[in-house]
Amino acid sequence: MRFTILTLFPEFFQGPLTCAQMARAREAGIVDFALVNPRDFSTGRYCHVDDRPYGGGPGMVMQPEPLERALASVERPGRKIVLAPSGRQLTQSLARELAREEALTLVCGRYEGIDERLIEAEGLEAIGVGEAVLNGGEAAALCLVEAVARLLPGFMGKEESGEDESFSHGLLEHPHYTRPEEYLGRAVPEVLRGGSHAAIARWRREASLARTLARRPEMLREAPLDGADINFLRGLAHPAALGRGLFLCLLHHPVLDKAGKTATVSLTNLDIHDMCRVSRTYELGGAFFVTPLDDQRELGQRLLDHWTEGPGGQANPDRGQALRLGRMAASLDEVLERVAARTGRTPRLVATSARAGYRVRRGRKERMIAFTPPGVVRGWLEREPVVLVLGTGHGLAPEVLERSDAVLTPVRGFSRYNHLPVRAAAAILADRLLGDAG
Numbered sequence: 001m002r003f004t005i006l007t008l009f010p011e012f013f014q015g016p017l018t019c020a021q022m023a024r025a026r027e028a029g030i031v032d033f034a035l036v037n038p039r040d041f042s043t044g045r046y047c048h049v050d051d052r053p054y055g056g057g058p059g060m061v062m063q064p065e066p067l068e069r070a071l072a073s074v075e076r077p078g079r080k081i082v083l084a085p086s087g088r089q090l091t092q093s094l095a096r097e098l099a100r101e102e103a104l105t106l107v108c109g110r111y112e113g114i115d116e117r118l119i120e121a122e123g124l125e126a127i128g129v130g131e132a133v134l135n136g137g138e139a140a141a142l143c144l145v146e147a148v149a150r151l152l153p154g155f156m157g158k159e160e161s162g163e164d165e166s167f168s169h170g171l172l173e174h175p176h177y178t179r180p181e182e183y184l185g186r187a188v189p190e191v192l193r194g195g196s197h198a199a200i201a202r203w204r205r206e207a208s209l210a211r212t213l214a215r216r217p218e219m220l221r222e223a224p225l226d227g228a229d230i231n232f233l234r235g236l237a238h239p240a241a242l243g244r245g246l247f248l249c250l251l252h253h254p255v256l257d258k259a260g261k262t263a264t265v266s267l268t269n270l271d272i273h274d275m276c277r278v279s280r281t282y283e284l285g286g287a288f289f290v291t292p293l294d295d296q297r298e299l300g301q302r303l304l305d306h307w308t309e310g311p312g313g314q315a316n317p318d319r320g321q322a323l324r325l326g327r328m329a330a331s332l333d334e335v336l337e338r339v340a341a342r343t344g345r346t347p348r349l350v351a352t353s354a355r356a357g358y359r360v361r362r363g364r365k366e367r368m369i370a371f372t373p374p375g376v377v378r379g380w381l382e383r384e385p386v387v388l389v390l391g392t393g394h395g396l397a398p399e400v401l402e403r404s405d406a407v408l409t410p411v412r413g414f415s416r417y418n419h420l421p422v423r424a425a426a427a428i429l430a431d432r433l434l435g436d437a438g
């Protein structure tokens, strides 16, 4: 494969392209490289290739003409790529796709980046490496070159294989061990010292699954998993243990009505069923349904009893299992006290809101709501219980948002219709906090 790299710093590539496997692959004719410096195509007196950005702001922008001429000089450009942090992320499957090409041309940006018109006019495909900004595209181009080159036939020795590596099967790779058998009091897992190929293969698969769940749970959404994999993941303590510290709390007071006034709304049968089913599915600590109205609490309790102790539970035990997680309560304070008594820890109160740009009072000041992403709340769940409070009517009253420790990032459809049922929001939020979508 031919790699042409357009760079203002060709010397950057000296070491990496001339040592170890890359040097051998060049000698064997598996890869070859051409380095083109756009400065050689500048017509300016001082060979400059950059200028100040239109619209102002710091830094310089690479001008289109020297890059255009540099690109025109490439005889066999193949697929043309610009390295950019905003580009499509380099992944193993993208590397595999690129390894099928005969030639790749990589344009390395510097300064604030490249004039957008050059990128459009040349049809450059933007590819990024990680969610961090580098000084220039050179280090990113090297990552791409290595990821692609090692997939080319003959690049890796017979004893090495890209097949079992991280990302190859949509999972992270299992850990590796070598001699000594014991190191700093840590022994190599026994199964790897035994001779059963089947047991070793299963251990490696499970270690891969466990590592992926712990580090990159969103990858599990697309990884091909069989029944044994799913059973193994279900049996892992991690998400279930986290879930047991999470309590849903559906407030029927104080919530807002259509006119934005604080009100009390009635219980909804569907909310009770579905939020209990969500709690059972994600193995939560439970779901509280809060209303200050005695008759509404009695009604709710009758419903829960029907599906747990009564005829409903006998006819449909699965539903009974879910509704057993439901509790009626008179106030949010009562919920917080009951969760504290049950878990032995003061819970964090995490509110939810469907609205962006909401102002709340924090101490003496009024502020725009700052949303907290699910990853932060997941971190809390590792140490302490969390009560996730959801509102009925037109959402939680400001006093609830103001007393909460955090307001979770809302579920946003980016459409103009913002009326997701609260039980659907509860399911989505539980999945964001505990599901394998990360």
Ligand SMILES: C[S@@+](CC[C@H](N)C(=O)[O-])C[C@H]1O[C@@H](n2cnc3c(N)ncnc32)[C@H](O)[C@@H]1O
Residues within 6 Å of the ligand: 082, 083, 084, 085, 086, 107, 108, 109, 110, 111, 112, 113, 114, 127, 128, 129, 130, 131, 132, 133, 134, 135, 136, 137, 138, 140
């Ligand atoms: C300092 S960066 C410019 C960053 C740009 N202002 C932005 O915020 O996206 C200069 C050049 O480095 C390259 N670069 C920086 N980080 C990168 C990354 N993570 N992946 C790919 N290229 C990157 C790009 O070619 C970029 O034009």
